[in-house]
Amino acid sequence: GGLKTLAATHGITFGGVAKRSAIDNDASFRTTLTREFNLVTPENELKMKFIQPNRKDEFLWGDADALVNYAQNNGLALHGHTLVWYKVPPWVDSTALGEREAVMKNFITTVATRYKGKVWAWDVVNEVFNDDGSYRNSVWYQAMGTGFIDKAFWTARTADPAAKLVYNDYGIETVNAKSNAVYAMIKGLQAKGVPFDGLAFQMHIKQKGLDYQSFADNMRRFAALGIQLYVSEMDVATDSHPATAADLTAQADVYWNILDRVLQQPAVKAFQLWGVSDKYTWLPENDPLIFDAAYNEKPAYAALEHRLQTG
Ligand code: G3I
Numbered sequence: 001g002g003l004k005t006l007a008a009t010h011g012i013t014f015g016g017v018a019k020r021s022a023i024d025n026d027a028s029f030r031t032t033l034t035r036e037f038n039l040v041t042p043e044n045e046l047k048m049k050f051i052q053p054n055r056k057d058e059f060l061w062g063d064a065d066a067l068v069n070y071a072q073n074n075g076l077a078l079h080g081h082t083l084v085w086y087k088v089p090p091w092v093d094s095t096a097l098g099e100r101e102a103v104m105k106n107f108i109t110t111v112a113t114r115y116k117g118k119v120w121a122w123d124v125v126n127e128v129f130n131d132d133g134s135y136r137n138s139v140w141y142q143a144m145g146t147g148f149i150d151k152a153f154w155t156a157r158t159a160d161p162a163a164k165l166v167y168n169d170y171g172i173e174t175v176n177a178k179s180n181a182v183y184a185m186i187k188g189l190q191a192k193g194v195p196f197d198g199l200a201f202q203m204h205i206k207q208k209g210l211d212y213q214s215f216a217d218n219m220r221r222f223a224a225l226g227i228q229l230y231v232s233e234m235d236v237a238t239d240s241h242p243a244t245a246a247d248l249t250a251q252a253d254v255y256w257n258i259l260d261r262v263l264q265q266p267a268v269k270a271f272q273l274w275g276v277s278d279k280y281t282w283l284p285e286n287d288p289l290i291f292d293a294a295y296n297e298k299p300a301y302a303a304l305e306h307r308l309q310t311g
Contacts, residue, residue, distance in 0.1 A: 002036040003301075006308035007271065010263050013077060013120075015039030015272030017233070020063045022280050023070050028295045032276055034074050039120070039270055041079040041232070042067040048107055049089045056091070056103060059110060068115055079232065079272065080115065082123035082168065083108045084152045086138035093139060100143035105155045112159035121164035121230070121270070123200065124156045125149050131171055133181035149185065150194045157195040165195055168232055170202040174214035175221075186225055198228035204274065206237045207247055209254040216261045223267035231262060233274035236300065237286035248287075252299035255290065259307045 007014035016037040022029040033040065044050055045063040052059055071078045084104060095103055112122065128149065130136050140148040156165050167186070172179040182199065189196045199222050219229055236254045238247040262268045275281045277291035290301040 003304055003308060004036060004038040006305065008038070010308065011266075012262070012268060013039040013270045015041060015077075015079060015232075015270055016276045017041045017043045017272070017274050018067065018070075018276070019043040019280065020045055020066050022276075023067070026279075029276060029280070030074075032291060032295050034076070037276075038076060039079060039272060040067075040071050040076040041081045041272060041274075043081075043274075046080055046111065047082060047085065047087070048092070049087065051111060052107060053089045054091060056106070061114070064111075064115075068118055072118060077120040078115075078118055079270070080112075080119040080122040080163070081232075082126040083111065083156060084124060084140060084148065085126040086128070086136055086140070088139055095139075097143045100139060101148070101151065104140060104144075104148060104152065108152060108155040109159045112156050112163070116160045117162060119160060119163045121166050121198065121200075122156055122160065123168040123232070124165045125152050126168045127170065128185075129169060129172075129178050129181045131178050133177040146185075150189065150192060153189065153194050153196055164197040164228060166198045166200050166230065166232075167196070168200040168202060170204050170233070173201045173203055173205070173218065174211050175218045179218055183221065183225075186222070186227065190225065196227065198230060198269070200230040200232035202274075203231045203234035203258065204237075205234075205254065205258075207239055207250040207254055209236075209257060212257050212261055215258070216265065219261070219265045219267065223265060227267070228269045229265065229267045230270040230272065231258065231268065232270070232272050234258065234272065235274045235281065235283065235286075235288035237283050237288045239286075241285045241287055243287040248299045251288075252303035255300045256303040256307050259304055263307070 004014040236251045275289045279293040
């Protein structure tokens with residue numbers, strides 16, 4: 001049962017996000033996660049800030065191992081998040097420019113090798129563009145220019161040849177300046193023969209939704225590049241908290257519409273939510289998920305279920 005079973009009939013995996021504290025302390029969270037989902041992203045535990053918080057020669061594996069092992073033992077495929085991001089631990093900010101390529105490659109190699117064979121897809125590179133399509137001025141960009149992106153994908157492929165290698169970003173769901181920049185980047189990677197498997201649309205959106213036609217058009221142009229597509233971090237922020245009945249209906253409608261367009265695009269292989277219940281979310285004032293804080297199904301759950309039940 002659960003949404004994962006319905007999603008499987010459409011050829012997609014159905015994912016949520018988890019953090020170690022919820023896995024360890026909340027039986028209802030565990031029950032819901034394993035009943036409804038067959039894919040999970042560790043919310044923070046695989047980030048550089050968590051694994052390598054203090055210095056170059058110290059890796060802290062406790063939380064990361066706990067999440068990876070939980071996924072392995074409970075039939076959940078793993079979406080690794082994330083190898084290269086502009087949000088870095090403070091010690092990285094202090095490194096010399098000439099040191100940073102080695103720092104980046106060491107993190108990728110160490111983490112991806114440790115979990116080799118256990119990760120279905122890696123967010124190799126996360127959020128490198130500004131909303132206007134220009135490159136974000138990160139510690140990696142400062143040191144290597146755009147070349148850090150190529151180097152990251154090559155390094156990840158060497159460390160874990162079987163994992164899908166993904167670029168993940170927000171605000172790129174429709175055709176806009178930022179998604180145009182991502183499109184150009186991917187074409188560039190492909191022209192250079194850089195290993196690249198897929199693009200993830202995070203899909204952090206609001207209850208007013210987005211331009212669904214533009215979302216479908218955008219997916220179509222990326223699919224034409226021969227890559228996989230994913231919705232990786234969907235949540236829908238309501239305007240009220242606790243959300244009114246009208247806002248919950250509007251939220252359900254947005255979930256339905258996004259899933260509907262996803263199911264019409266065969267390149268999409270996963271549909272993932274950035275959470276399970278409103279009990280744990282980065283948007284506690286916006287009730288953005290499909291279960292309420294007491295693990296009751298919200299209208300958004302019924303909307304996804306109904307859409308998955310139709311062909
Ligand atoms: O663990 C520390 C704790 O020890 C400390 O006392 C506390 C005080 O601030 O901070 C805790 O760390 C927080 C961490 O979440 C775990 O709760 C960080 O401050 C906080 O910044 C961090 O926020 C996460 C954020 O990414 C930044 O890494 C959110 O949980 C997480 O949902 C959010 O997820 C991002 C994706 O990675 C990328 N896409 C957007 C998405 C939403 O912003």
